[in-house]
Amino acid sequence: MINVLVVEDDPMVAHLHEHYISQVKGFKLCDVANNGEKALKLLEQNDYDLLILDIFMPTMDGLQLLAKIREKLYDVDVIVVSAANDKDKIKQALRLGAVDYIIKPFEFERFHLAMNNYQRRRHIVEDQNIIEQSDLDQTIVRHEPQTAVSLPKGLDKNTLGTVWECIRQIDGMFTTEEVAAMVGISRVSIRKYLEFLKSLHLLKLDLHRGSVGRPVYKYLCLDKESNVLKAYIQ
Numbered sequence: 001m002i003n004v005l006v007v008e009d010d011p012m013v014a015h016l017h018e019h020y021i022s023q024v025k026g027f028k029l030c031d032v033a034n035n036g037e038k039a040l041k042l043l044e045q046n047d048y049d050l051l052i053l054d055i056f057m058p059t060m061d062g063l064q065l066l067a068k069i070r071e072k073l074y075d076v077d078v079i080v081v082s083a084a085n086d087k088d089k090i091k092q093a094l095r096l097g098a099v100d101y102i103i104k105p106f107e108f109e110r111f112h113l114a115m116n117n118y119q120r121r122r123h124i125v126e127d128q129n130i131i132e133q134s135d136l137d138q139t140i141v142r143h144e145p146q147t148a149v150s151l152p153k154g155l156d157k158n159t160l161g162t163v164w165e166c167i168r169q170i171d172g173m174f175t176t177e178e179v180a181a182m183v184g185i186s187r188v189s190i191r192k193y194l195e196f197l198k199s200l201h202l203l204k205l206d207l208h209r210g211s212v213g214r215p216v217y218k219y220l221c222l223d224k225e226s227n228v229l230k231a232y233i234q
Contacts, residue, residue: 002026003049004028004030005033006029006031006032007032007053008034008081009034009035009056009058014034017052018032020108020111021115023108023231026119027050027115030046035057036057036060036061040069043074048076049076050079051078051079054080055084062080062093066078066080066093077097077099077122078096079099080098080102081102083105085103100117100118107227108227158233160233167203168221172220173206173218174219175219176190194219202223202229204222205218205219206219
């Protein structure tokens with residue numbers, strides 16, 4: 001199991017990392033630090049294999065933290081996930097030994113690819129005494145992930161694809177009943193798919209107060225062009 005420390009000051013992004021890491025086999029999220037100082041304390045007390053690092057943080061930014069990690073010779077690999085997209089920051093992160101750099105906003109496929117490449121690299125470098133060129137090439141040349149992530153129990157990938165296509169056709173907010181009627185399955189079943197999409201931050205749920213009658217809960221699609229579901233329905 002690969003132990004992971006996430007260093008991210010935005011709680012929503014940290015939660016997204018937690019969800020994504022849980023979808024990739026072989027990785028365990030051990031701790032989350034919301035600043036560089038806390039991350040250094042955790043690194044002093046615990047052993048981690050991989051650090052998911054943001055750049056923009058108060059007091060000590062991610063590059064300063066990465067420099068201190070190298071100065072203190074902590075045996076931990078780093079994948080940077082940041083909105084910082086200027087070449088100087090990217091070059092500095094790579095020169096300080098970051099094994100990958102993901103620019104926000106990002107899709108799950110890119111995160112999944114980074115984690116799978118890291119897992120492959122770690123297996124080859126850590127578990128083999130003698131490394132062949134062909135093995136080494138696998139740690140350098142990027143490969144597409146071979147397996148899709150699994151859906152929660154009770155969900156079907158074909159139905160999920162149908163639900164998503166129906167949602168993409170809706171303008172504005174919608175109810176569970178409206179999608180159930182479009183797809184042709186029960187409200188109870190539809191609710192499971194909508195809650196799963198909400199967990200991926202593709203939908204949000206709000207209490208909608210109409211002019212008459214009791215308030216109802218309505219969903220709103222946050223990103224109709226997202227590719228996050230490809231990993232689940234391929």
